[in-house]
Amino acid sequence: MSKKLTSRADDYSKWYNELVVKADMAENSAVRGCMVIKPYGFAIWEKIQAELDRMFKETGHQNAYFPLFVPKSLFEAEEKNAEGFAKECAIVTHYRLQNDPDNKGKLRVDPEAKLEEELVVRPTSEAIIWNTYKGWIQSYRDLPILVNQWANVVRWEMRTRLFLRTAEFLWQEGHTAHATETEAIKEAELMNNVYATFVENFMAIPVIKGIKTESERFAGAVETYCIEALMQDGKALQAGTSHFLGQNFAKAFDVKFANKDGKQDYVWATSWGVSTRLMGALIMTHSDDNGLVLPPSLAPNQVVIVPIYKSEEQLEAISKLVNIIMDELRSKGISVKYDDRNTLRPGAKFAQHELQGVPLRISIGPKDLENGTVELARRDTLTKEVISVDNLTSKVVALMEEIQNSLYSKALQFRDNHITEVDDFDTFKQVLESKGGFISAHWDGTEETELKIKELTKATIRCIPIDSKEEKGTCVYSGNPSKQRVLFAKAY
Amino acid sequence: MSKKLTSRADDYSKWYNELVVKADMAENSAVRGCMVIKPYGFAIWEKIQAELDRMFKETGHQNAYFPLFVPKSLFEAEEKNAEGFAKECAIVTHYRLQNDPDNKGKLRVDPEAKLEEELVVRPTSEAIIWNTYKGWIQSYRDLPILVNQWANVVRWEMRTRLFLRTAEFLWQEGHTAHATETEAIKEAELMNNVYATFVENFMAIPVIKGIKTESERFAGAVETYCIEALMQDGKALQAGTSHFLGQNFAKAFDVKFANKDGKQDYVWATSWGVSTRLMGALIMTHSDDNGLVLPPSLAPNQVVIVPIYKSEEQLEAISKLVNIIMDELRSKGISVKYDDRNTLRPGAKFAQHELQGVPLRISIGPKDLENGTVELARRDTLTKEVISVDNLTSKVVALMEEIQNSLYSKALQFRDNHITEVDDFDTFKQVLESKGGFISAHWDGTEETELKIKELTKATIRCIPIDSKEEKGTCVYSGNPSKQRVLFAKAY
Numbered sequence: 001m002s003k004k005l006t007s008r009a010d011d012y013s014k015w016y017n018e019l020v021v022k023a024d025m026a027e028n029s030a031v032r033g034c035m036v037i038k039p040y041g042f043a044i045w046e047k048i049q050a051e052l053d054r055m056f057k058e059t060g061h062q063n064a065y066f067p068l069f070v071p072k073s074l075f076e077a078e079e080k081n082a083e084g085f086a087k088e089c090a091i092v093t094h095y096r097l098q099n100d101p102d103n104k105g106k107l108r109v110d111p112e113a114k115l116e117e118e119l120v121v122r123p124t125s126e127a128i129i130w131n132t133y134k135g136w137i138q139s140y141r142d143l144p145i146l147v148n149q150w151a152n153v154v155r156w157e158m159r160t161r162l163f164l165r166t167a168e169f170l171w172q173e174g175h176t177a178h179a180t181e182t183e184a185i186k187e188a189e190l191m192n193n194v195y196a197t198f199v200e201n202f203m204a205i206p207v208i209k210g211i212k213t214e215s216e217r218f219a220g221a222v223e224t225y226c227i228e229a230l231m232q233d234g235k236a237l238q239a240g241t242s243h244f245l246g247q248n249f250a251k252a253f254d255v256k257f258a259n260k261d262g263k264q265d266y267v268w269a270t271s272w273g274v275s276t277r278l279m280g281a282l283i284m285t286h287s288d289d290n291g292l293v294l295p296p297s298l299a300p301n302q303v304v305i306v307p308i309y310k311s312e313e314q315l316e317a318i319s320k321l322v323n324i325i326m327d328e329l330r331s332k333g334i335s336v337k338y339d340d341r342n343t344l345r346p347g348a349k350f351a352q353h354e355l356q357g358v359p360l361r362i363s364i365g366p367k368d369l370e371n372g373t374v375e376l377a378r379r380d381t382l383t384k385e386v387i388s389v390d391n392l393t394s395k396v397v398a399l400m401e402e403i404q405n406s407l408y409s410k411a412l413q414f415r416d417n418h419i420t421e422v423d424d425f426d427t428f429k430q431v432l433e434s435k436g437g438f439i440s441a442h443w444d445g446t447e448e449t450e451l452k453i454k455e456l457t458k459a460t461i462r463c464i465p466i467d468s469k470e471e472k473g474t475c476v477y478s479g480n481p482s483k484q485r486v487l488f489a490k491a492y
Numbered sequence: 493m494s495k496k497l498t499s500r501a502d503d504y505s506k507w508y509n510e511l512v513v514k515a516d517m518a519e520n521s522a523v524r525g526c527m528v529i530k531p532y533g534f535a536i537w538e539k540i541q542a543e544l545d546r547m548f549k550e551t552g553h554q555n556a557y558f559p560l561f562v563p564k565s566l567f568e569a570e571e572k573n574a575e576g577f578a579k580e581c582a583i584v585t586h587y588r589l590q591n592d593p594d595n596k597g598k599l600r601v602d603p604e605a606k607l608e609e610e611l612v613v614r615p616t617s618e619a620i621i622w623n624t625y626k627g628w629i630q631s632y633r634d635l636p637i638l639v640n641q642w643a644n645v646v647r648w649e650m651r652t653r654l655f656l657r658t659a660e661f662l663w664q665e666g667h668t669a670h671a672t673e674t675e676a677i678k679e680a681e682l683m684n685n686v687y688a689t690f691v692e693n694f695m696a697i698p699v700i701k702g703i704k705t706e707s708e709r710f711a712g713a714v715e716t717y718c719i720e721a722l723m724q725d726g727k728a729l730q731a732g733t734s735h736f737l738g739q740n741f742a743k744a745f746d747v748k749f750a751n752k753d754g755k756q757d758y759v760w761a762t763s764w765g766v767s768t769r770l771m772g773a774l775i776m777t778h779s780d781d782n783g784l785v786l787p788p789s790l791a792p793n794q795v796v797i798v799p800i801y802k803s804e805e806q807l808e809a810i811s812k813l814v815n816i817i818m819d820e821l822r823s824k825g826i827s828v829k830y831d832d833r834n835t836l837r838p839g840a841k842f843a844q845h846e847l848q849g850v851p852l853r854i855s856i857g858p859k860d861l862e863n864g865t866v867e868l869a870r871r872d873t874l875t876k877e878v879i880s881v882d883n884l885t886s887k888v889v890a891l892m893e894e895i896q897n898s899l900y901s902k903a904l905q906f907r908d909n910h911i912t913e914v915d916d917f918d919t920f921k922q923v924l925e926s927k928g929g930f931i932s933a934h935w936d937g938t939e940e941t942e943l944k945i946k947e948l949t950k951a952t953i954r955c956i957p958i959d960s961k962e963e964k965g966t967c968v969y970s971g972n973p974s975k976q977r978v979l980f981a982k983a984y
Binding site: 027029030031034035036037038039042043045046062063064065066067068069070071072074075076079082086087088089090091092093094095096097098105106107109118119120121128131132135141147151152154156168170343 | 519521522523526527528529530531534535537538554555556557558559560561562563564566567568571574578579580581582583584585586587588589590597598599601610611612613620623624627633639643644646648660662835
């Protein structure tokens, strides 16, 4: 095994980068800003996908697939959307390579194979999808359309970090079409709630549901709903967004329908997405200086069993017991792996499983066999106990739930301890620098103030929380009147 | 509902194109050669994915994800592979759009945002993956690597058809790395067998397992294993390929490992893939002039229930019974949909479900309620029968298996009736034109003869069947000696 991780206290950012690579989650590739998601990391992403997909279907959505490329003329049709993504998109201009006459054995772009119209690699798919929906929608009977796609998208970001911000990333994007404004808003809210439920229950990450200010809105949206999480370094992370798009895309692509009275109207839209960025949130919420900590619901292996032996006979006896244990655990729906590799010592195996965040480790040695015991080690608390093998299955089942809940509680406590109500700008700056986290403060509602605060402190308005109460006050920066507190934070 | 399909006899190709669109499987998009896979078509693809993914994992493979883009310098590293794909690849040259100064409201490629090195949109991922594996492999202990990815790829084909040949398509690509040649060959064979099992058992499409001739091999492979299916128009379709890549990619990317004796050697490789092309094979194998015919294992809805009623009370009574029936069917693992839309008459519903290939339709009217019966209609045979509702569940369960088997048998019989042994070139040409199908003929083993036959007849060698016996003979074209018959056909 490789040497110890940098500690979070020493350098949080370095700790994160090392952890992602050493735990075999992902690594940088030969393509600037693009990552390779390694099997262990991808197994976690598959669990995220499977559960979200189930939740989408349960709420009436179907999957489909739309092209990777967006012709430039479609891309630019919805002006604000185009403006928001034009500066960072990969553009296909040619469709052939040829032998390079000046450089034997090398290829070059064939200058004669230039596309008539450039193709943008999708940074998001509203344009190509609404251009398609035009053909699908004639009347109210064709609505709603409730479609999702799992896809890769490309945003040519200049500064990238594994999972958190990569030039290519994986995501799902839901794109729905509705007959009424009310129904579309309801859909956007529903999906933001689905995201919140998933992230809290499944990823054990508490989130705050809110809406974005105009300047933080998705390009082309009328309203952006979001869920915001807090990382251990006190920075916020936007974990998912759901947009009410009004009739903006319907107008840009001329998508009308005949309503029940036979009148033509533009269709109402939503879009919503979460991405492999969630993997970054997962890592930064729960993990510690020893490596990854995973909630049982997302762990590729919930339990790993390590045999401790000096002879082949001991190994055989242990393996016999292990097979019984594994059958029992699996019958309870628990995923378990027997790590009987003979190329590594137990200590090295322990270190690897700790680094990779396996929630529960069971080790069994010759003494355990004699005593009818096993040793249980919990990854989240780093505690060990010896228990009777007779109680093992029920104990493990109980621990799965306990660990899941405990991770959530711990993260919730941390998050709640890092929401600070602040009423003056000096305190604002001081709290932001010393403690970080969310700062709940009054804001006068102007973009001017929002940008000024960002300029001075790097903090942005993460959201206007949905469940916050009206409360009269004065803006923490301008002193102008305000009706409601909003949440500021530095963010990923 | 739209008017009738063109019949297969009138115009097979037109029949296919109409069917794909009218059954709501897929449609062409605004991007040349790229398709939109619609929810109904995608639901079938999801079933294909789920089962294959299960089979891959059962045989020890894990999923991962590698970048969409391949830098040109990596793309060209394995010369034959590069040569094979260079002529039809999409190339990203720029990373930003800007406002077009000559054309208000329009965007143009920012000439200053030119990439230092062009990026090829992956037509296949050997290059980017082997460049990555270089960092993963030091010793035999790091082998084998058994990785698969589900991804989109782009091949800029000039003539495209929905599912069969599209500029962008979805596929899975397995990429494995091994310490020995024998092990790699075994893996390539194993995966070709997995494909054969899947396509036969799950898609009800009989296939012939074989190896490709040198000229039909994957660019960069030492040996290409394949499964070949036969469509109803007598043309063959390559349904999956598995490649033994030798050490070609290891050498191109300098991927060496220390074997057990501590000696350095290049790593042995395989790759294997199936794509959304399988959807085309599915459609063209089973469907008829009334529309899609689906094997129960792939049908998004295996059973649809249509109520026939004149009053709300009748509908209520029928719905009550339907709920009981659905619960029972679902408890047996059968997917069932109740089509109680009040916007369509039963006849229109029947037509739609027929067009979309729902294996079994149950209709229930007031007389059925009185008599304790339902009407069952089988999509594959277009036969109907009235049965007692008491026997319904067991009957449906039995029919699911019967339909699956019957579709396979029918396709097998058709395929076997279309393998013709031929020993002279005049008969070869005549059979090819009159009957089509596979022609089993002797071939002298030279590329010259193979290309000449292709030029004269458009037939290619689909494969050298794996289970064919050695048999001395003379080449059907050149008259030179031959050891074995091979299969010729016109192909998709």
